[in-house]
Amino acid sequence: MVIRKANIADLPRIKALVKSGLAEFGFEYSPLTSEFDLENFEEHYWGTKGKFLVLVSEKNEILGCGAVLRLNNTNQYKIRKMYVSKSHRGLGYGKLILEALINLAKERKGTQAILETSNLMTSAIKLYESYGFVKTDIKPTSPRCDLTMTKNINND
Numbered sequence: 001m002v003i004r005k006a007n008i009a010d011l012p013r014i015k016a017l018v019k020s021g022l023a024e025f026g027f028e029y030s031p032l033t034s035e036f037d038l039e040n041f042e043e044h045y046w047g048t049k050g051k052f053l054v055l056v057s058e059k060n061e062i063l064g065c066g067a068v069l070r071l072n073n074t075n076q077y078k079i080r081k082m083y084v085s086k087s088h089r090g091l092g093y094g095k096l097i098l099e100a101l102i103n104l105a106k107e108r109k110g111t112q113a114i115l116e117t118s119n120l121m122t123s124a125i126k127l128y129e130s131y132g133f134v135k136t137d138i139k140p141t142s143p144r145c146d147l148t149m150t151k152n153i154n155n156d
Contacts, residue, residue, distance in 0.1 A: 001093070003094035003100050006052040006065065007125065011041055013062045014081075016054040021083040025120045027144050034142045037069070037080060044069060051104055052081070055093055063088045067077040068104050071114070075154075077105035079115040082124065094127050102131070102153055107124070125149075 006014060015038055019029045029035055037044040044053040051067035054062045064084035068077045079101050084093045103112050115133065117124055125147070133149040140148050 001058075001063070001096070002056050003053050004056060006041075006054045007044070008041065010054055011038065011061060014052075014065050015037065015063060017062055017083050017085060018081060024086065025118060027118075030084060030143070034144055037067070046070040047083060050077075053097065053100055053104075055084070055097055064093045064097050066101050068101045068108075068110075068113075070108065070110075075111040077108065077113050077153075079105075079113055082115070087121070094124070095131075098107070098127065098131060102151075106153055111152065113151045113153050115142040115149050116142050117147050117149065118145055119147055 015029070018035065018038065022029055031039045041052070044050055050067055052067040053065065055064035055112070056138055057063055066082040067080045070076075071078055079098070079124055082094065082097060102113055113133070115128065117128070119125070128149050132153065133151045136148050136150050137147040138150070140146060
């Protein structure tokens with residue numbers, strides 16, 4: 001397994017992974033709201049604003065993904081698009097991706113990581129809590145999310 005920066009050629013497989021993950025919880029892929037970033041992939045994740053990572057198998061299958069995005073010239077980084085294929089969950093791949101994303105935010109002088117999720121995604125929430133994320137009263141910006149979590153990362 002290798003975690004690497006995603007490229008534009010990966011985008012169809014990333015979208016398929018995201019659509020599959022959303023469908024498990026009864027959600028639809030929404031290019032006008034929650035998935036606007038994938039529809040404008042280069043604009044959102046290349047350069048200094050963010051980075052999109054993929055977990056790739058030896059056979060070049062995308063098994064997972066995740067991204068960090070700097071928020072409005074602050075030291076806050078939003079974690080987005082954390083997905084692991086259903087057939088590869090429970091193997092520690094989510095931890096690998098989350099650690100890589102947190103480290104990217106730290107490398108870019110981030111002091112806080114923030115993420116949004118749904119209370120339906122109980123396994124993901126347990127993972128985030130195990131890494132020190134705490135639930136907040138910040139209202140999520142994504143229409144399908146009902147939970148925001150944060151973690152201070154400058155003193156890990």
